[in-house]
Amino acid sequence: MIYKDSKILLEVRGLCANVSGTEILKGLDLTVRSGEIHAIMGPNGSGKSTFSKILAGHSAYEVTGGTVMFEGQNLLELAPEERARAGVFLAFQYPIEIPGVGNSQFLRLTYNTVQTHRGKEELDPLEFDDYVREKMKLLEMSPDFLERSVNEGFSGGEKKRNEILQMAMLDPRLAILDETDSGLDIDALRIVANGVNQLANKDNAIVLVTHYQRLLNYIVPDYVHVMEAGRIIKTGGKELAFELESRGYDWVGVEHKATARATA
Amino acid sequence: MSAPGTINAGYLENLLAGQPHLPASPLAWLNALRAEAVDRVGVLTVPTLRDEEWRFTDISQLTKMSFHPVRTTISLQVADIERFYIEEATTRLVFIDGVYAPQLSSAITDNGVAVVNLEAGFAAHAAAIEPYLGRLTEFRDNVFAALNTAFLLDAALIVVPRDISVAVPVHMLFIATQKDVVSYPRCLLLAESGSAVTVIEDYVSLQEDAYFTNAVTEIALVDNARVNHIRVQREGAKAFHIANCAVSLARASNYQSVSVAFGARISRYNLNVQLAEEAECAVDGLALISGRQLADTHTCIDHAKPHAVSHQMHKCIVGGSAHAVFNGKIMVRQGAQRTDSRQSSRNLLLTNKAHVDTKPQLEIFADDVKCTHGATIGQLDNEEVFYLQSRGLSETAARNMLTYAFGAEIIERIPISSLKCQLEQTVLEQTTIQP
Structure with a gap:
């Protein structure tokens, strides 16, 4: 939701980045204020996923220009774990499986690590169990998720729910959801979206990275951005998503080029 | 160049010196x-790198x-x-330097079940044991088994009669206490038709x-028998450990083994x-070594008859300048149709x-x-570390957790929870690098 006078959480200016020598981001600008939900849409290969990984600090991407400020600090100077502790959360498109590590053990370790760095109390195993079970209700997850290995043998929907469960526990200021709707059936999509909606509040912000408009029926964005060739070329309200759904992406590029010519 | 044959003969003669007693x-x-x-x-020689x-x-x-x-014991x-x-x-059953220790053992002879020296x-x-003792292991071609x-x-002799399930796992504990001693631990397990048992073969110091521990284990599963075999090799840091284990599965029997x-x-x-025919086995292993250790696992799974299933996952976590070896042969003989065999060798190098x-x-x-196999050797996956x-x-x-998990995936398959926890702790300690 857009709040009057809310403060800026994330400010990206002219971000350029390479992966193995190929330029993927070419001057991306984005401003996200607390309370807002943003959707970044665009065709495959436009750089959406790269952008979300760069925000989380993936080392495979080399930032070659521009700035990223998060709550007044230079995000690009922080290691991935420092970003997580500072309140940046990335829900992965393909969460990894960790056979051999129990989900409960994993969740408690990450929770306590982040809590400690935020100067808050750790929870012992019993307290944590109560806490996590409460959060799991939000995502309609059965408690036996806790007994299984992290994401091992989880269905696509279960993995995504487990991602949002981690988001619920780590309580980020900025959550980036990378293609969270991919591979979800309609029931799982509704559950995941419902969880995200309950987590959204006036102090945090959510960036949804998605190829399809479908997710936006459930999580209603305040802003919709269209990415193409490594930058945001159009920004609108939630109705832009519907237009993209019916007209596709091509017209945005055409319109963008026409505007660029007119102003040149 | 010295004649290796001569050195071997003298060496083996020396080892045999105590035998006449x-x-x-x-x-x-x-x-x-x-x-x-x-x-x-007398005929065989000690193997060298040329073998x-x-x-x-x-x-x-x-x-x-x-x-x-x-x-002296x-x-x-x-x-x-x-x-x-x-x-x-x-x-x-407790053996000290290979010698049975009755006062520390709790042998049973009950309902035809024997867990005894x-x-x-x-x-x-x-x-009942004559057809198996010394027959399952091919000692004629193997100097250490010989x-x-x-x-x-x-x-250690374990006999489980027909259709009996032994509820309590049997612990065969081999303890090394003396330096310069060679011991010859030996186990024979006979699981009669339809029986079930879990055994732990454990080497400690x-x-x-x-x-030097030179061990031989023989396991015979008669039709429809089920055996869980957990093998733990936690010898001392300067020990030499050479072991031969032969397992024979009769029709529709099931053998599950985890060795670490x-x-x-x-x-x-x-x-x-x-x-x-229709026998099934799962043979999993983990070698976790560091320093200058060498751990070699050679397995041969022989599909002699049709419709049998074998699954194998072997993992090595290698630190320091240690050296791990895995050689996994799967043999599918002529006529062994509908064999289902899956093998994977995964290796993690820490340095x-x-x-x-x-x-x-x-x-x-x-x-x-249907046979699949694969081997990977590598370091931790950067995507996983990033996650x-x-x-x-x-x-x-992150690296510690992933290294631990790599090993714990095998340990998790041990069906005895206190042993599982204990070994998970060992894996945790050995894979944790302090920041």
Whole structure:
């Protein structure tokens, strides 16, 4: 939701980045204020996923220009774990499986690590169990998720729910959801979206990275951005998503080029 | 160049020196077995890197040392060995330097079930064990199995009669207490038709000097029997450990095995599994080594008959300048149609000096089979490390967790929870690098 006078959480200016020598981001600008939900849409290969990984600090991407400020600090100077502790959360498109590590053990370790760095109390195993079970209700997850290995043998929907469960526990200021709707059936999509909606509040912000408009029926964005060739070329309200759904992406590029010519 | 044959002969002669002192058995076939083994030791030589089966594993250090059979047995108290006990496994056979320790063991003879030292099982089971003892292991072509058989006296004998399930796991605990001693641990497990049992074969040490464990285990599963076999090799840091295990699965029997190797300076485990029709086995292993350790696992899974299933996952975590070897042969014989075999060898190198040789080998002589195998050698996956970092864990913590998980995936398959926890703790300690 857009709040009057809310403060800026994330400010990206002219971000350029390479992966193995190929330029993927070419001057991306984005401003996200607390309370807002943003959707970044665009065709495959436009750089959406790269952008979300760069925000989380993936080392495979080399930032070659521009700035990223998060709550007044230079995000690009922080290691991935420092970003997580500072309140940046990335829900992965393909969460990894960790056979051999129990989900409960994993969740408690990450929770306590982040809590400690935020100067808050750790929870012992019993307290944590109560806490996590409460959060799991939000995502309609059965408690036996806790007994299984992290994401091992989880269905696509279960993995995504487990991602949002981690988001619920780590309580980020900025959550980036990378293609969270991919591979979800309609029931799982509704559950995941419902969880995200309950987590959204006036102090945090959510960036949804998605190829399809479908997710936006459930999580209603305040802003919709269209990415193409490594930058945001159009920004609108939630109705832009519907237009993209019916007209596709091509017209945005055409319109963008026409505007660029007119102003040149 | 010195003549290796001469060195070997002297070395083996030396090892055999204590053999004539063995008391003769009342069983003529057992005496004949030992005599044959002595003959074979006279003919065979100690393998070198020139032998195909030993080309990655240099045991010349072993032959440079002089080991003698145990002369005086050390008497231990419960307090000395209690820490090795496994809560669930209240049936226990304890061997100190290869010698049976009745006062520390809880042998059972009950309902036809025998968990005893070999000699005590003769009266009731001599005829039943004769076809298997010394027969499952091919000691005629294997100098270490031959040496063990030449010294065959004390042994863990487990006989589970038809349709009996032994509820409590059996712990066979082999404790090394003396330096320069060679011991010959021996196990024989006979699971009769439709029976079920879980056994733990456990090698531990109370001292850190060099010694030599040369073990042989034979396991026979009659039709429809089920055996869970957990093998834990946690020998002392300077130990030499060479073990041969042969498992024979009759029709529709099921063998599940997890073996872990943490200890010994040099260890070699040969496991041969032969499958009859509709038999199933899962053979999993973990070697977790560091420093200058060498751990070699050679397995051969022999699909001799149709419709059998074998699954194998072997993992090595190698740190320091340690060296791990895995050689996994899957043999599918002519006529073994509808064989279903899956093998995977996964290896994690923690340092630049760590080394692994892995050699999956498929030999298929039947045409209607499903066989997959694969091997990976590598370091931790950066995407996985990033995932954990993105959840707030430091890079070191992320790497530790993934290394631990790599090993824990095998440990998790152990069906005895206290042992599982204990070994998970060992993996955790050995894979944790302080930041």
